[in-house]
Amino acid sequence: MSPKQHRGEVTSDLLLDAALRVFAESGEQGLTVNAVLQASGVSLGSLYHHFGSLDGLIGALSHRWLDRLLGELTKALQETGTAREGIAAAVRAYLAFVQEHPGPALLLHSPLADRKGMARGREFRDAQEARVSEVARWIRLRVDSGELAPLPPALIESLVLGPVVAVARRSLSGIEDVGLDEAARLLPERIWRSVRA
Numbered sequence: 001m002s003p004k005q006h007r008g009e010v011t012s013d014l015l016l017d018a019a020l021r022v023f024a025e026s027g028e029q030g031l032t033v034n035a036v037l038q039a040s041g042v043s044l045g046s047l048y049h050h051f052g053s054l055d056g057l058i059g060a061l062s063h064r065w066l067d068r069l070l071g072e073l074t075k076a077l078q079e080t081g082t083a084r085e086g087i088a089a090a091v092r093a094y095l096a097f098v099q100e101h102p103g104p105a106l107l108l109h110s111p112l113a114d115r116k117g118m119a120r121g122r123e124f125r126d127a128q129e130a131r132v133s134e135v136a137r138w139i140r141l142r143v144d145s146g147e148l149a150p151l152p153p154a155l156i157e158s159l160v161l162g163p164v165v166a167v168a169r170r171s172l173s174g175i176e177d178v179g180l181d182e183a184a185r186l187l188p189e190r191i192w193r194s195v196r197a
Contacts, residue, residue: 012050014040016061024103028112031058062113065104069097074134083147086138087195088188091164095184098168109169146197159194163187 001009018040023031033054037044051057076093080086098105107113139153148156167183170176 083142095180
């Protein structure tokens with residue numbers, strides 16, 4: 001990597017890290033160009049050079065953390081032997097991500113992310129195609145082996161992740177009627193019953 005490329009990568013990271021800090025501290029309303037520039041110490045020209053706009057910066061930040069979350073889910077699935085173990089591992093990995101990375105989890109589960117996902121869902125999914133394909137392949141193999149119900153992979157994904165996302169959102173919004181540790185203990189078996197063959 002050339003020194004110029006390294007400086008560009010450092011500048012991008014400064015902007016991404018600052019945007020996440022601003023979002024975690026001030027929410028969507030506080031996530032402005034000026035707030036990010038002040039938190040990062042980076043110039044306006046650099047923000048536009050690297051990301052094109054605040055929207056581009058937010059998109060890149062969301063992609064960065066979604067890729068990490070999907071990577072952890074994929075790893076959890078691949079390290080198991082049975083479908084039942086995989087479902088439990090995926091639930092635990094997702095909830096562990098939320099606990100270990102509350103700022104990024106807050107962003108990924110925010111109304112801002114929902115709006116961007118609805119407006120640019122295909123683009124986001126295409127950007128994560130490799131990870132999404134690995135999860136879908138894992139599901140298809142388990143359906144073909146007779147471990148999982150003969151449903152389209154997207155429906156199985158929804159049955160598995162729907163309850164987990166709901167619990168994560170409750171926790172991130174400050175509703176603590178069910179702790180993430182308790183959910184990680186209780187949800188896998190209930191989810192397994194909904195997707196097993």
